[in-house]
Amino acid sequence: MSSKATIYSFLFMGLAVTALLIVAPVAYAVSLSFYQMDSFVGAPRFVGLDNYARMLSQWVFWRALINGFIYSLGTIVFQVVLGIGFALVLNQVFPGRNIVRGLSILPYLLPTVVVVLTFKWMVDGSIGVLTKVIAALGLPPVQWFESPGAAMASVILVSVWMWTPFVTTTFLAALQTVPSSLYEAAKVDGTNAVQRFFHITLPMLKPILTVIVLLRAVWMFNKFDVIWLLTQGGPVGATEHLAILSYKQAFGQFDIGGGAAVATISFAILSVAVFIYFRLFPLDTE
Amino acid sequence: MAEVRLKQVRKAYGAAVAVHGVDLDIRDGEFVVFLGPSGCGKSTTLRMIAGLEEITTGTVEIGGRDVTRLEPKDRNIAMVFQNYALYPHKTIYENLAFGLRMRKMERAEIDRRVRSASTMLGLDPYLERKPKQLSGGQMQRVALGRALVRDPDVFLLDEPLSNLDAKLRVRMREEIARLHQEVGTSMVYVTHDQVEAMTLANRILIMRDGHVQQVGAPLEVYDRPANLFVAGFIGSPEMNLVDGHIAGTVARCGALSVPLPPDAGAAEGSEVVLGIRPEHVTVAEGPGARPFHVAVIEQLGAQTLCIGDVDGVRLKVLMDRSDAVRHGTTLPVQFRPERLHVFLKQTGLRVNRAGAREGQRPAA
Ligand SMILES: Nc1ncnc2c1ncn2[C@@H]1O[C@H](COP(=O)(O)OP(=O)(O)OP(=O)(O)O)[C@@H](O)[C@H]1O
């Protein structure tokens, strides 16, 4: 076999695996959105874009879209800002640094269910630690899951707590790659610590930051488990975003076509967002 | 412009002492080179002057001002790093201007300084480029320029040429010498390359294991190395170091007798090490000439280096080019007492005071 044939055969196998594992399920999901189905066993009926028109005309869709943006934007901003802050702190030399560095990754290692249950215990109306602390401070009790605003804040809080370590760890690793002589040159050039962060650290870590933000954004926009376990999208849809809506539509309302249409729209929005994002922040800036 | 004064400057990392008390007065406009083998504490000393390394004990003064506890930015120094340390995401212009901008200098003045430095260093065509788009030599020039625009009290350079190839190194060396002449600012320059040290320095400070071995003008340390370490470190090819003992007007080294200078400074019978530079062995017949049996020949172009034995002692002899010498050739050689270096074996310290160039008075 010539080397060219070898290359092509490997290329073909790669493409085939990609098609099988990625393209096929997506295509199947997208195709579902053009049919009316009330279960996976019943006979589907082709309805064209009806499912889209129906979903887009419902205000729950737009509410879910807006909730999704609030949730992902809120979680990303806090994760990234806090994550970078912690990374900068952990990058300092202090006694016990390695232990603290190790501990800081813990929340990321816990299963989501454990985190969510822990949080629910902490805010439990009668025995919760947070409830007692708030009471001890003389503050009015917080309706963690009952009021719409507090519910959104709760899911964001738990999500930020869980995934900030990812940002911290990645950023901390990236910090080690910045040559110390750059900081020294900047010190000699008359900068203070804040100026060094903005003139050295941030520009040097921009490529990695670009990827972190993108990864977190995609994950948060699609994040299902935390919200489902905490609020199931409630109260009255206050924390319901597209992924939850799609699930509820397909398996709660037995409207598989509608659920698939929501998922497809969500997928399209993400694709466009990622495309624009890379246009705005190309990875090869230098 | 200012003088720099180090008083008992010491650096310890826990129990490990990297620099053991350096005393040095750098005169205004002087070019001082720190020279020594790897790990001897040259960089650490320089970085203590810069303020990048905390000073364990001792004081540093720049221009009469005690800067021991000041931040680098408050010392009015500029530094050139071995790996250039250019800001990769900034253009060359921005790299040059950054230090001035951080000091809130007026825009027009920044521009004037950047343009003048860039013209001086031949960087005009590259101002809009990023460091990545420059060659090593050009990056090195930018690093020099970044120091230059600051118009500091003192320039600190840590092995600035060691990342360049041999040819470029020579060119940049000349350029640094020219810069020093033009701006006249004091410079402290770290290197382990003795040729760089000899050619650039007004004075060389030689270090070993955190201890200063000798401070002196290039020819002074060449002519009168203070101890065995300096004797072996300065000069290429290396000085011959031969063990012996004092016996009247000669030193006996096995079967070889080497005539001593009148002020050898060592008592009869004391154990000494003789330092004989290869270039100070005269190849000529005459009274006291000894036969030198050549074993190895290194042709250097202008000169010929022979390694061989004289009365059972192995020596290197550097002579004018000779195409005729072969392995096994015997040459008559004479030693020049006035060029001999005598070190006490026990302390390694030089004991004869003269041995300098003719007519030069030994320094106190
Ligand atoms: N952070 C540190 N902790 C402990 N020891 C250190 C530290 N930094 C440097 N040293 C030690 O201090 C000594 C002097 O180091 P320095 O960098 O000044 O050497 P140098 O003369 O510049 O050598 P080179 O020519 O290799 O650059 C070395 O023995 C080194 O191991």
Ligand SMILES: [Mg+2]
């Ligand atoms: Mg060094």
